[in-house]
Amino acid sequence: MTNIYKINFKIKGKGIPIVLLHGFMESLEIWNSIYYNISNKYKVILIDLPGHGKSILTLKKNTIFTMEKVAEIVKETLIKENIQKAIFVGHSMGGYVALAMAEKYPEMFLGLCLLHSTTKSDTLEKKKNRIQSIQLAIYNYPLFISTSIKKLFYYKKLSSLQEDISFVKKIASNTHINSITSFLKGMSIRKDRKFLLKKTKFPKLYIAGLYDLILDIKNIYEETKNGNQVYFLAIPTGHMGHIEEPKKIVKILENFIDFSIKERL
Numbered sequence: 471m472t473n474i475y476k477i478n479f480k481i482k483g484k485g486i487p488i489v490l491l492h493g494f495m496e497s498l499e500i501w502n503s504i505y506y507n508i509s510n511k512y513k514v515i516l517i518d519l520p521g522h523g524k525s526i527l528t529l530k531k532n533t534i535f536t537m538e539k540v541a542e543i544v545k546e547t548l549i550k551e552n553i554q555k556a557i558f559v560g561h562s563m564g565g566y567v568a569l570a571m572a573e574k575y576p577e578m579f580l581g582l583c584l585l586h587s588t589t590k591s592d593t594l595e596k597k598k599n600r601i602q603s604i605q606l607a608i609y610n611y612p613l614f615i616s617t618s619i620k621k622l623f624y625y626k627k628l629s630s631l632q633e634d635i636s637f638v639k640k641i642a643s644n645t646h647i648n649s650i651t652s653f654l655k656g657m658s659i660r661k662d663r664k665f666l667l668k669k670t671k672f673p674k675l676y677i678a679g680l681y682d683l684i685l686d687i688k689n690i691y692e693e694t695k696n697g698n699q700v701y702f703l704a705i706p707t708g709h710m711g712h713i714e715e716p717k718k719i720v721k722i723l724e725n726f727i728d729f730s731i732k733e734r735l
Contacts, residue, residue, distance in 0.1 A: 473527070473528065473529050473530055473533060473535075474526070474527070474528040475520045475521075475525065475526060475527045475528070475543065476525065476526040477517065477518065477520065477525045477543060477547050478498070478517075478518040478523055478524035478525045478526075479498070479515060479516060479517040479518065479547060479551075480498060480515075480516045481513065481514070481515050481516075481551065482505060482509040482513075482514050482516075483508075483509030483510065483511070483512055483513045483514050484512075484513050485511060485512045485513050486512050486513065486556075486557065486580070486727065486731055487512070487513045487514075487515055487548075487553045487555070487556035487557070488508060488512045488513065488514050488515065488556060488557050488559065488723075488727060489515045489517070489544075489548065489553075489556045489557070489558045489559065489568075490504065490505060490514065490515070490516050490517075490559050490561075490564075491517060491519065491544065491558065491559065491560040491561065491564030491565070491567050491568055492517075492518075492519065492522065492523075492561055492563075492564050493561040493562030493563045493564050493586075494562060494563040494653055494654075494657070495522070495615075495618070495619075495641070495642035495645045495650065496522060496523075496561070496564075496638070496641055496642070497518050497522050497523025497524070497641050497644075498516035498517060498518050498523055499523065499641060500561070500638070500641065500712065500713070501516055501712065503712065503713070503716035503720075504712050504716055504719060504720055504723070507720045508720060508723060508724060508727070511724070511727075512727060515548065515551070515553065515556070517544060517547060519540055519543075519544075519563075519564070519567065520535065520540060520543055520649070521535070521645065521646060521648070521649025521652070521653065522645055522649065523641070523644075527646075527648075527649055529648045529649070529652055533648075533652045534652060534655040534656050534659065535649075535652040535653050535655070535656045536570075536656045536659065536660070537563075537566045537567050537569070537570040537656060537657070537660045538570045538574075539656075540567045540570070540656075541567050541568075541570035541571040541574065544567060544571060545571060545574075545575060545578070548578070554578065555577070555578055555579070555580050556578065556579070556580060557579075557580045557581040557582070557583070557726075557727055557730050557731075558571070558572075558579060558581070558582050558583070559582075559583040559585060559723065560582070560583070560584060560585065560587055561585045561586060561587065561712060562585070562586050562587050562684070562709065563587075563653070563657060564585075564587070565584040565585065565586075565587025565588070566587065566657060566660055568582055568584075569582075569584075569589055569663045569666060570660075570663070572663075572666055572670060573663060573666060576669075576670050576671075576672070579670065579672045580672060580730050580731065580734050581672050581673045581674070581675070581726065581727070581729075581730030581731075581733075581734075582670075582672060582673075582674045582675070583674075583675045583676075583677065583723065583726055584674070584675070584676050584677070585677045585711060585712065585719070586677065586678065586679055586682060586684070586685060586709045586710070586711060587676075587685070588685055588689075588690060588693060589662065589663045589664040589666060589667060589693060590662055590664060590689075590693060591660055591661055591662040592657065592658050592659075592660070596658070597658045600654045600655070600657060600658040601654075601658070603618070603654055604650075604651050604654050604655070607647060607650050607651060607654075608647065608651070611647060612643075614650075615639060615642050615643050616639070618642070619635060619638050619639045619642055620635070621683050621684065621709075622638070622683075622684065622708055622709040622710050623635060623708045623709070623710055623713075623714065624679070624681040624706070624707055624708035624714060625681065625683070625708070626681070627714070631713075631714065634710075634713050634714070637713075638710070638713065664693065667693075667694070667696075667697030667698065667700050668696070668697055668698050669698075670698065671698065671699070672699065672730065672733075672734065673699045673701065673726070673729060673730045673733055674697065674699060674700045674701065675700075675701045675702075675703065675722075675726045676690060676693075676694050676700070676701070676702045676703070677703050677705060677711060677719070677722060678690045678691070678702065678703070678704050678705070679704075679705060679706075679707040679708050679709055679710075679711055680704050680705065680706050680707070681706070681707065681708050682707070682708050682709045683708060683709065684709045685709070687704060690702075691704075699733070701726075703722060705718055705719075705722075
């Protein structure tokens with residue numbers, strides 16, 4: 471049996487293409503509060519990554535779905551829609567996918583925003599944690615979903631974010647266990663792409679959460695130094711800024727999009 475996939479996507483608005491790539495166990499719905507606003511000014515493309523949301527992914531046993539493979543699928547989807555250049559916004563794993571694309575197809579990029587994401591590969595400790603997560607997902611799927619999603623949000627605001635947490639949990643719970651294990655493996659072996667910060671000419675923006683439990687903000691800030699057109703902004707959220715502070719993210723993205731367009735003209 472070969473891996474089979476069918477990609478679900480949505481396009482709204484006109485103008486400069488903006489591609490929004492969601493994170494692990496998310497879907498294009500995660501961008502609801504964002505794309506309704508920016509699609510008034512731009513052409514927004516939302517994609518359910520393989521095995522997520524309404525995108526179909528039938529996997530061979532023990533498949534490792536790499537970031538490079540996902541990047542190829544995203545690229546194919548965009549080309550079919552005649553989108554040759556765009557500004558990419560990748561949340562967490564979506565950022566890893568965008569980086570894999572940027573290495574192979576830099577000519578497609580007008581700009582790149584890494585939203586709670588990193589160019590660095592997994593540390594040995596992080597790799598170990600992903601393997602442990604696979605075991606938990608296999609043996610206690612509900613607990614895996616619950617503990618994983620809770621860690622994504624600013625811990626001091628959990629009580630006021632219950633509706634948002636339930637929304638994200640519902641999306642995550644619809645992600646098939648085979649996709650979860652395949653993507654966890656794929657993320658654990660992704661290559662370090664920090665070299666792209668110097669090599670690529672298009673603007674790059676990091677948005678980092680001050681209270682992110684997944685990515686340490688100090689490490690992210692250090693990562694941004696000595697790059698070419700690399701910018702950094704910190705916001706008072708956990709790992710889900712687009713859910714916790716959507717209005718703030720919209721404003722930041724609009725400024726970055728306008729800046730990136732001017733830079734490339």
